[in-house]
Amino acid sequence: MKFQGLLKPACNSLEDESEKNLDVRVCSRCGSSVLKSDLRANLYICPECNAHLMMRARRRIEILCDKSSFVEIDKGMESENLLGFPGYEDKIRAAKEKSRENEAVVCGKARIGGNPLYIFVMEPSFMMGSMGSIVGEKITRCFEKAIEEKLPVLGITVSGGARMQEGIFSLMQMTKVSAAVKRHDDAGLLYMALLTNPTTGGVDASFAMQADIILAEPGARVGFAGPRVIEQTYRKKLPDGFQKAEAVMECGFIDMILSRFDQKRVIASLLDMHKEEIDGGI
Amino acid sequence: MEAYDIVKNSRNADRWCASDYIKLLITDFLELHGDRKYGDDKAVIAGIGKLLDRPITVIGIEKGNDIVSRLEHNFGSAHPEGYRKAMRLMKEAEKFGRPVLCLIDTAGAYAGVDAEERGQGQAIAESLMLMSSLRTPVISIIIGEGGSGGALALAVSDRLYMLDDAYFSVVSPENCATILWKNNKYADKAADALKLTAVDLKEREIIDDVFKTASSAWDEKTINIYKEKLLTKLDKEYESLAKMPALDLVDMRYKKYRRIGRV
Numbered sequence: 001m002k003f004q005g006l007l008k009p010a011c012n013s014l015e016d017e018s019e020k021n022l023d024v025r026v027c028s029r030c031g032s033s034v035l036k037s038d039l040r041a042n043l044y045i046c047p048e049c050n051a052h053l054m055m056r057a058r059r060r061i062e063i064l065c066d067k068s069s070f071v072e073i074d075k076g077m078e079s080e081n082l083l084g085f086p087g088y089e090d091k092i093r094a095a096k097e098k099s100r101e102n103e104a105v106v107c108g109k110a111r112i113g114g115n116p117l118y119i120f121v122m123e124p125s126f127m128m129g130s131m132g133s134i135v136g137e138k139i140t141r142c143f144e145k146a147i148e149e150k151l152p153v154l155g156i157t158v159s160g161g162a163r164m165q166e167g168i169f170s171l172m173q174m175t176k177v178s179a180a181v182k183r184h185d186d187a188g189l190l191y192m193a194l195l196t197n198p199t200t201g202g203v204d205a206s207f208a209m210q211a212d213i214i215l216a217e218p219g220a221r222v223g224f225a226g227p228r229v230i231e232q233t234y235r236k237k238l239p240d241g242f243q244k245a246e247a248v249m250e251c252g253f254i255d256m257i258l259s260r261f262d263q264k265r266v267i268a269s270l271l272d273m274h275k276e277e278i279d280g281g282i
Numbered sequence: 283m284e285a286y287d288i289v290k291n292s293r294n295a296d297r298w299c300a301s302d303y304i305k306l307l308i309t310d311f312l313e314l315h316g317d318r319k320y321g322d323d324k325a326v327i328a329g330i331g332k333l334l335d336r337p338i339t340v341i342g343i344e345k346g347n348d349i350v351s352r353l354e355h356n357f358g359s360a361h362p363e364g365y366r367k368a369m370r371l372m373k374e375a376e377k378f379g380r381p382v383l384c385l386i387d388t389a390g391a392y393a394g395v396d397a398e399e400r401g402q403g404q405a406i407a408e409s410l411m412l413m414s415s416l417r418t419p420v421i422s423i424i425i426g427e428g429g430s431g432g433a434l435a436l437a438v439s440d441r442l443y444m445l446d447d448a449y450f451s452v453v454s455p456e457n458c459a460t461i462l463w464k465n466n467k468y469a470d471k472a473a474d475a476l477k478l479t480a481v482d483l484k485e486r487e488i489i490d491d492v493f494k495t496a497s498s499a500w501d502e503k504t505i506n507i508y509k510e511k512l513l514t515k516l517d518k519e520y521e522s523l524a525k526m527p528a529l530d531l532v533d534m535r536y537k538k539y540r541r542i543g544r545v
Contacts (some may be wrong), residue, residue, distance in 0.1 A: 162430075171545045175438050178410035209408070251399050
């Protein structure tokens with residue numbers, strides 16, 4: 001309860017029930033009305049249907065990282081309209097206001113269960129976590145710093161994919177980040193990804209699928225192409241649970257599905273068990 | 283040509299496709315098949331041949347140029363097996379110190395239930411990682427459509443070229459217009475805004491050079507002049523890349539992509 005009022009509406013999925021009743025949110029999956037304070041205390045998991053609703057990057061950091069351990073890097077980096085794309089400046093301005101972030105990813109160094117690491121967390125309320133040049137640049141720097149300091153990386157993804165307004169520059173971020181992931185991999189360092197709803201398009205087809213260990217939240221949509229596009233080729237109703245984390249795990253592309261209540265414990269444990277590699281094999 | 287006309291033209295069935303360029307440039311081409319994991323995706327043709335005297339691994343996304351061959355090659359939209367076949371043969375090229383040539387012509391990776399279930403995103407992601415550190419020279423040429431991640435998966439190279447009437451884009455102009463402006467009739471406006479033509483991309487240093495496109499209307503003499511020019515250029519580039527120690531080559535490739543969108 002004490003947090004109430006500190007955070008404004010977290011994301012699209014949690015619509016205010018009415019202008020007058022700001023203390024209640026409606027679950028985007030089951031439609032239940034939930035007290036905002038209860039939802040926050042329950043880590044934005046709907047108490048009725050267990051939907052893992054969208055969550056702000058900073059709240060995730062707060063939950064996962066050891067207290068006061070997070071030190072942000074590259075906070076000030078901001079996007080430019082590289083192509084002069086019509087309307088992009090307005091979109092950025094609106095996204096900044098809505099998210100109170102400068103871009104769609106928050107990066108930094110932290111500790112989880114005492115283990116130092118670099119962490120990047122994508123922000124759903126900034127243009128649906130879309131990947132433009134700054135997102136690519138910040139994540140690349142995160143991996144480069146981790147290589148320098150011989151540290152593992154944890155990436156928490158939420159993204160509709162590449163950011164169209166940056167055209168080819170956003171597509172090329174897939175390559176840039178992938179090359180950095182590869183260097184981190186070659187250095188024998190651990191990279192874990194936690195995929196949250198949704199992780200799609202160019203993010204799915206790059207760093208989401210490149211981790212040594214791929215974790216996902218229950219019910220998260222994980223996939224390359226959008227369901228509407230696939231329906232056009234499939235010409236019938238898509239199978240139940242298609243592109244949901246549970247089904248993607250059955251197909252062999254996800255290691256583990258983790259509720260928000262288990263994430264810190266399991267991630268800390270995985271970091272512990274990779275310590276040899278972290279210390280350079282000693 | 284306007285940007286959107288270039289996009290529409292790049293989809294014409296009477297254009298030269300990857301197999302035509304392979305016939306023109308590569309002698310003794312032997313096609314190799316299969317990803318050793320699931321199947322053989324005919325949207326990707328791959329094999330070994332010679333570029334002048336140089337043994338080379340060639341990987342092309344093939345559209346086909348009549349309805350029968352277009353169906354056979356799935357209109358140039360690869361399944362994960364296609365990218366996995368490409369990766370297998372790139373690794374084979376690396377093992378034997380042979381350079382790689384990729385010919386890209388795709389509207390995008392196949393968007394289907396089976397492709398998703400077999401890991402379309404994972405296949406592309408793996409290809410990006412592999413190509414970023416492949417210890418052998420790689421040249422990629424976008425010969426028609428350079429559609430999003432499905433094209434990018436074979437475009438991580440030491441030299442990236444485009445034909446003068448090809449395009450390379452994060453999204454098709456139609457989808458871009460539909461998503462941003464709720465109407466695909468603004469596709470021409472989207473095509474302009476995306477800066478997806480060879481000239482636009484050269485200007486922004488995304489690609490290294492622009493080559494003329496081949497035409498079925500040319501006579502034999504014109505085709506031969508074209509062929510000689512292209513072969514000389516490619517041979518010269520491979521020659522200079524082959525002189526570099528493998529680690530320097532990989533480092534140069536890293537820096538080439540590292541600077542894109544840097545602030």
